[in-house]
Amino acid sequence: MISFNLFVLPFSFGLIYLLYMIIRWWTKWIRALPPEDRARFRKGIFSRQFFSGLKEVFLESLVHRKMFRRNALLGFMHMSFALGWFLLILAGNIESRIYSTSHVNPPYYPIFLKFFIHDRTVLWFEINTVPGFFRFLMDFLLLFILSGLILAMIKRGRSRWFGMTRTTHSQLTDRVALVCLWLIFPVRLLAESFTDGYYGAGGGFATQHLGNLFAVLFRESSQHIAYALWWLYSLALGIFFVTLPFSRYWHIPTEVLLIFFRRFGIPPKRIASSFSQVEIGACSRCGVCIDVCQLGSAARIHDIQAVYFLRSVRDEQVSRDITLRCLVCGRCQETCPVGINIDLIRLIERYNFSGSHASDFTYLPEPAPRKAQVAYFAGCMTHLTPSIIRAMKGILQEAGIDYHFLDEEGSVCCGRPMMLSGKHEQAGELIRFNRELILQSGADTLVTSCPICFRVFREEYNLPVRILHHTQYLLELIKSGKVPLQTVFRKVAYHDPCDLGRGSNEYRAPRELLAKVAELVEVPEEKEDALCCGGSLGIYTISSRKRDLITSDALDKLTSSGPEVLVTACPLCKKTFSRLAGIEVLDVAEMVYGAIPE
Amino acid sequence: MTRTTVIIGGGVAGMTAASRLADLGEQVILLEREEQVGGHLRNWDRLFPNRRPGYEVLNYLTEELGSKVDIRCLQTVTTIFSGERDFQLQLASGKSLRCDALLLATGFDLFDARRKEEYGYAIYDNVITSAELEELFRSGAPITTRQGKVPKRVGFVHCVGSRDEKAGNLYCSKVCCVTGVKQAIEIKELFPEAEVFGFYMDLRMFDRHFEEMYYEAQQKWDINFLRGRVSECAENQDQSIVLKIEDTLTSRPLKMTVDLLVLLVGFVPSPETLRLAAMLDLPVGEDRFLEPADEHTKSTLTVKPGVFLAGAVKGPFSISNAIADAGTAALQIHAYLKTL
Numbered sequence: 001m002i003s004f005n006l007f008v009l010p011f012s013f014g015l016i017y018l019l020y021m022i023i024r025w026w027t028k029w030i031r032a033l034p035p036e037d038r039a040r041f042r043k044g045i046f047s048r049q050f051f052s053g054l055k056e057v058f059l060e061s062l063v064h065r066k067m068f069r070r071n072a073l074l075g076f077m078h079m080s081f082a083l084g085w086f087l088l089i090l091a092g093n094i095e096s097r098i099y100s101t102s103h104v105n106p107p108y109y110p111i112f113l114k115f116f117i118h119d120r121t122v123l124w125f126e127i128n129t130v131p132g133f134f135r136f137l138m139d140f141l142l143l144f145i146l147s148g149l150i151l152a153m154i155k156r157g158r159s160r161w162f163g164m165t166r167t168t169h170s171q172l173t174d175r176v177a178l179v180c181l182w183l184i185f186p187v188r189l190l191a192e193s194f195t196d197g198y199y200g201a202g203g204g205f206a207t208q209h210l211g212n213l214f215a216v217l218f219r220e221s222s223q224h225i226a227y228a229l230w231w232l233y234s235l236a237l238g239i240f241f242v243t244l245p246f247s248r249y250w251h252i253p254t255e256v257l258l259i260f261f262r263r264f265g266i267p268p269k270r271i272a273s274s275f276s277q278v279e280i281g282a283c284s285r286c287g288v289c290i291d292v293c294q295l296g297s298a299a300r301i302h303d304i305q306a307v308y309f310l311r312s313v314r315d316e317q318v319s320r321d322i323t324l325r326c327l328v329c330g331r332c333q334e335t336c337p338v339g340i341n342i343d344l345i346r347l348i349e350r351y352n353f354s355g356s357h358a359s360d361f362t363y364l365p366e367p368a369p370r371k372a373q374v375a376y377f378a379g380c381m382t383h384l385t386p387s388i389i390r391a392m393k394g395i396l397q398e399a400g401i402d403y404h405f406l407d408e409e410g411s412v413c414c415g416r417p418m419m420l421s422g423k424h425e426q427a428g429e430l431i432r433f434n435r436e437l438i439l440q441s442g443a444d445t446l447v448t449s450c451p452i453c454f455r456v457f458r459e460e461y462n463l464p465v466r467i468l469h470h471t472q473y474l475l476e477l478i479k480s481g482k483v484p485l486q487t488v489f490r491k492v493a494y495h496d497p498c499d500l501g502r503g504s505n506e507y508r509a510p511r512e513l514l515a516k517v518a519e520l521v522e523v524p525e526e527k528e529d530a531l532c533c534g535g536s537l538g539i540y541t542i543s544s545r546k547r548d549l550i551t552s553d554a555l556d557k558l559t560s561s562g563p564e565v566l567v568t569a570c571p572l573c574k575k576t577f578s579r580l581a582g583i584e585v586l587d588v589a590e591m592v593y594g595a596i597p598e
Numbered sequence: 599m600t601r602t603t604v605i606i607g608g609g610v611a612g613m614t615a616a617s618r619l620a621d622l623g624e625q626v627i628l629l630e631r632e633e634q635v636g637g638h639l640r641n642w643d644r645l646f647p648n649r650r651p652g653y654e655v656l657n658y659l660t661e662e663l664g665s666k667v668d669i670r671c672l673q674t675v676t677t678i679f680s681g682e683r684d685f686q687l688q689l690a691s692g693k694s695l696r697c698d699a700l701l702l703a704t705g706f707d708l709f710d711a712r713r714k715e716e717y718g719y720a721i722y723d724n725v726i727t728s729a730e731l732e733e734l735f736r737s738g739a740p741i742t743t744r745q746g747k748v749p750k751r752v753g754f755v756h757c758v759g760s761r762d763e764k765a766g767n768l769y770c771s772k773v774c775c776v777t778g779v780k781q782a783i784e785i786k787e788l789f790p791e792a793e794v795f796g797f798y799m800d801l802r803m804f805d806r807h808f809e810e811m812y813y814e815a816q817q818k819w820d821i822n823f824l825r826g827r828v829s830e831c832a833e834n835q836d837q838s839i840v841l842k843i844e845d846t847l848t849s850r851p852l853k854m855t856v857d858l859l860v861l862l863v864g865f866v867p868s869p870e871t872l873r874l875a876a877m878l879d880l881p882v883g884e885d886r887f888l889e890p891a892d893e894h895t896k897s898t899l900t901v902k903p904g905v906f907l908a909g910a911v912k913g914p915f916s917i918s919n920a921i922a923d924a925g926t927a928a929l930q931i932h933a934y935l936k937t938l
Contacts (some may be wrong), residue, residue: 088664126612152623363851380830383830383832384715384716384830385716386716386722386830386831387715387721388831390721408832409853410842450733544764544766548766575715578715579670579713579766581764
């Protein structure tokens, strides 16, 4: 039995090269892990996490569950390629065992099986036999993939059907790989059909019928056509494998490693690391992050979205502009089907563009707080919206709380703006100062009015005290009956601040508070999908006009149900919206304060 | 056939242009939204740089108008139809007007100080605007804190709503610097014992006699000028105002207490101007003021034949500059009407 032909070489070479690249990079990444993470990895392989990792690989990398949740058509397209191809390889391998006595077959053998084997003993409809069943299955899987291919072609013209307004602008390597990928399956169908037709047997329900037709049409020359097609099939596969590590399809092997990294408890790092590199490689450039980016949808900036940013980092061509032009609102991260920590990678890259900093912070006063059980930290943004401070003071007085206003005489920044500009060390100075201030107060509860401070206190300060945003604290006070309230019959829309909602996962407390004092109206994009107000501290390289576009667009959506008041829980959002809103903009604390009976 | 010019806005620019056009023999209708002409000038007590009473200029402009001009107060334009060579104006009163040339002299609004919430205007008792202080001067009422005390320390915050990207206004309002210096001197005239501070980014004493006035403020009146932007204000128990500022000459943050804080509010384009501009398809700049046909050579013309601009519709203007600009506009209108 002849089981070699020259045409298998492009495929074989491509496959070897791809495997070499995967092994090389995986080894590199795993070895570059810090010792504690390497230990986690070793331990993980022999734990239950390994199997739950496999399950996740199946559900996300093959079935594309998250894509399905986003849009069924988009999910099906991705699934037919990934799951379809995987099953085709699996079933093909098993099928090839029928015709081979050897335990070890060359990898090309199952791929080009129909070229080598022309089984006349079983006909296409005899699916109750083992070979017949596999022929049916293989044809079915091939058509399954081709249905995805047709959808992919439709998507290029009608992306809206797939829930996407804009799609990713591709690179040359992506386009080469894409052309090969799109060629692979139709060419395989044709190659198998021509072969089956020429030999008059060996095909399944699709390939045999198609082949018989070709045999009638092309007669003797169908053998030559078939041979050319097998070459083309092998070339398409080979070129695809060789370009894969340099194209978006590198995400296929990389995402698998990322899933295991996560399952084994390896945490993301603040500096460039294996983890961030694997995350960057795992970006499939599906482009679902493009539509959710308000810089694109509202401010018409279309070249900085997460997909382009991650690509430029991977290609080591990251620019200052693409790194700094981002609201760091977290919307893309929320929607990313791979779950990449996009904001973190932005901040890692910002570190490289952070430049020097003039201030030495020696002007910081010595902290000298008074002891109290509750410490209140307004935050610098709240100092810019004194009506919120007035409301907080009023409510705390009404509730009879013994509290110490930590930053009444002036705030030292929580450190977030420094972190957002990639200045870790300078942020560290501020964090040390405030941490000391909080610890010296002896308070067991720290309340802040600013979601930005709130998030940083929780994530960076490592404080042995309860940290609450004022919405959470006020809800506690009201539930314990310390603050009498009367409902003010006003229709209000609530805006989720980025750092309180997506950043700190607090959606409930402000809504519960507002429900007690007013009537909440519908808001189209809320909670995880909430819009950024445009006032983000994470960006300073766009004009105020562009910011205004973002703010106005968010305001249009937030006020679409005709509320009387727009309520938010962040002084920065309040300040940003106030300038352009046609209606009153208040903080939740002000709403509560206004509802205390005279 | 008589050629008619309608001037929308009876402030300094509108009044001047009306007088000049009437002098040139043109028939003019001056439309004013308020009960009286005079615009913002009516709210001024004394004018910079020489501190002469504002009413002197107002009276002069009013007398000049005399009976040469058809002045119609309490009028608002609802719609403008642009014809081939003329314009039809629909007024809120129900009347309509035809004219051959149209001059927009609808001026400006003052920046709403509540938008800089960090300064505490409309939140704290003793934060007022420069316009309110001028009004106090004009009314002759005693100047005290809201609690009725004589202010011992008074602060002036420059550039409130001007040159402020966060407020959305990048432009300089030109006249607030000199107004701040003028009002600071006037406070010292009233209360020689008071300490007066000016918080500025840089003082733009662009016109004649302004710089001398700034010298006088420092040398004769001992007014302190601190370079730095006020970042935020808070209220003490006694309703005095604590303000935080970075003294950028020493690079140190400072905290100060004043009894009265005056916010020098700048110019913003009026919504009325923008509404009329939209009806006439006139180009609006990034700063939302109207664009003339050419910044240097056709500064009172627009891209639309027959439509002219004068004064603060084009950005911040001082009174003397508005008068000069309106004179130019009148000459351009006269020249245009002769071509009809």
